[in-house]
Amino acid sequence: MIATAEAAHSPGRGIQSSVLALNRFYTAIHVVSVRRAFCLLAKQMAEVIEVEDGAWVTYDFDGWIQGSKDRWAAFSAGEASFPIEPDDWIQSVNFPVLVPRILRLLNFDRVPRNAVRFSRRNVFLRDENRCQYCRRVFNAHQLSLDHVIPRSRGGTTAWDNIVTACRRCNTRKGGRTPSEAGMALHQAPFRPARNPVLSYQLTSAKYASWRIFLQ
Numbered sequence: 563m564i565a566t567a568e569a570a571h572s573p574g575r576g577i578q579s580s581v582l583a584l585n586r587f588y589t590a591i592h593v594v595s596v597r598r599a600f601c602l603l604a605k606q607m608a609e610v611i612e613v614e615d616g617a618w619v620t621y622d623f624d625g626w627i628q629g630s631k632d633r634w635a636a637f638s639a640g641e642a643s644f645p646i647e648p649d650d651w652i653q654s655v656n657f658p659v660l661v662p663r664i665l666r667l668l669n670f671d672r673v674p675r676n677a678v679r680f681s682r683r684n685v686f687l688r689d690e691n692r693c694q695y696c697r698r699v700f701n702a703h704q705l706s707l708d709h710v711i712p713r714s715r716g717g718t719t720a721w722d723n724i725v726t727a728c729r730r731c732n733t734r735k736g737g738r739t740p741s742e743a744g745m746a747l748h749q750a751p752f753r754p755a756r757n758p759v760l761s762y763q764l765t766s767a768k769y770a771s772w773r774i775f776l777q
């Protein structure tokens with residue numbers, strides 16, 4: 563096996579990826595893990611959609627596995643004409659399998675909920691893990707939720723009153739409003755129009771193929 567193939571051959575990297583799930587009508591519904599994606603594929607509950615030059619092709623599970631084998635063989639022989647990244651693959655028992663970027667759920671008719679679910683994770687994503695007071699970026703476990711108008715003053719636990727704050731800023735602000743504490747907000751909190759997971763992934767080149775389903 564050639565050196566570049568060796569580099570791409572890093573089992574587990576691809577498992578970290580995200581897969582966009584569409585409903586039967588090609589409307590983006592949510593994001594699933596690679597594990598979940600292969601589970602749905604193997605049960606014939608989904609097909610892979612691959613986007614190339616703005617058009618797409620579909621594969622069932624067997625077709626996708628065979629395609630992965632063919633591409634891996636071409637890649638290993640140095641004949642690959644497609645870009646290949648380590649995190650495009652996961653290791654199966656005998657050979658690497660290409661990670662799909664988009665799935666279509668064949669039996670799923672529902673349309674996405676308009677309202678984005680209010681959750682701790684989604685607030686962090688909306689704010690891109692950035693403390694809205696000191697403007698620094700932290701790991702999720704170092705962050706907390708802050709009521710801009712404190713609860714004791716009738717502030718609600720809702721999109722437009724909750725921001726991401728690091729622990730230090732949260733403690734410093736205490737039960738005060740931003741102006742009382744002399745702490746300016748990076749941006750006013752808002753209800754996101756689309757799932758923040760999607761918005762976040764859309765900024766990455768890796769998930770460029772999602773864009774045609776999320777216009």
Ligand SMILES: [Zn+2]
Nearest residue numbers: 693696728731
């Ligand atoms: Zn802070």
